[in-house]
Amino acid sequence: MSRLQLRISESAGFCWGVERALDLAQRAADEAPGPVRSLGPLIHNPGVIADLEKRGVEVISEPDDTPDGTVILRSHGVPREVNERLAASGVSVVDATCTFVKSAQDKAAKLRDGGYFVIILGEKDHPEVSAVRSYAGEKSLVVESPDDLPAELPSCRVGVVVQTTQSQERLAELVQQLAPRVRELLVYNTICGATEKRQSAAMAMADGVDAVVVVGGRNSGNTRRLAELCVARQPRTYHVESADELDPLWFKGMKVVGITAGASTPPEQIKAVADRLAGFEV
Ligand code: SF4
The missing domain is CATH 3.40.50.11270 (Rossmann fold)
Structure with missing residues (x-):
């Protein structure tokens, strides 16, 4: 053991x-x-x-x-x-x-005032996205991925803003799909620096461990995104809200486990998860 x-x-x-x-x-x-x-x-x-x-x-x-x-x-x-x-x-x-959310709201209003058809990349039901949309105007569109783009775009001048906690990969996919379909594409990359840092650090960590534990609320968009990015690199990724949810059987025979946490996870919860994992006999 x-x-x-x-x-x-x-x-x-x-x-x-x-x-x-x-x-x-x-x-x-x-x-x-x-x-x-x-x-x-x-x-x-x-x-x-x-x-x-x-x-x-x-x-x-x-x-x-x-x-x-x-x-x-x-x-x-x-x-x-x-x-x-x-x-x-x-x-x-x-x-x-x-401040980063305010900036996304301001950019959405600027695009709307400039006559662009505004596309918001983000989760349709997320409160941040609903707020940004109110600045982008009623004719704007929320997409969760390029698959949500309509067959016909209502304008050849398109502006994009992004939910602050989206991933750069998803934004790159959207831009790649949109660019050939329009005459003018103005993209404001409003993903916040904190999100970017957490995502790249988590991905780098996931590459070198036997399993990843992502700590944070299941209703937290940025935590779910961390889990999605980690699972793409390490299929044994577990998203938990608290240390009690950890099952020792998940880690049997493993050596190294990585821990990451969303932007809304307090340090005590990360520590509680680390302490419980440290006590498991594998
Ligand atoms: S993740 Fe944090 S820093 Fe980034 S937009 Fe949300 S609240 Fe602001």
Whole structure:
């Protein structure tokens, strides 16, 4: 019997935007007078949301659910009309929208104003994508991959913006498919640096290990993308939300296991996974 060797990805866990959102929410919970609510879960991590709830931050799903007090806008941002409604309602707004998400929103508006048909590469139901789309205008299109492109494009002038947590590979595939079909293609690569760093570090790590554990919420788009990229390189990739989900049988006979984590995974969860793995006899 021996113990596993562990390799933790060089870049894993909380990103700058998530740390800032949490800091703003914790400060609001401690200092704001009256009730504090977040419009949607602040980040896609159930453990962190439960902790915030204990500190008094209630999660609401609609802007109208906050008649008073303070509302926190999460790092994914909110649609333009929601921003306008909240500003008119008189509640106090703490805007934790990440700078990189704001940049994607601005670029989408710029393309729309420039008369481009706007294509957003991203997950159709993701709140960040819905918010970016509100800036791109109703005639825009969300695609998850080049397969979603329609047979006929409504314009020969096409602009592209990207969900901040998409992969460069998927963007490259889309551009390759679009370029021959249009006269003008303006691409804003709005994938954020933190995402890029986590993805390349995870892929490099996955190449040299017997299995990969990806830690993070199943509802976290960037964590799911890390798992997709790792599974393409190492089929024995396991996506877990917490250390309890690890099954010692997955690692029988292995030597080296890599660990990576999404941008919304706190350091304690990564440590708990590493500690449990370190205790397995293989
Ligand atoms: S993953 Fe990137 S865009 Fe999203 S919150 Fe973090 S830094 Fe901002």
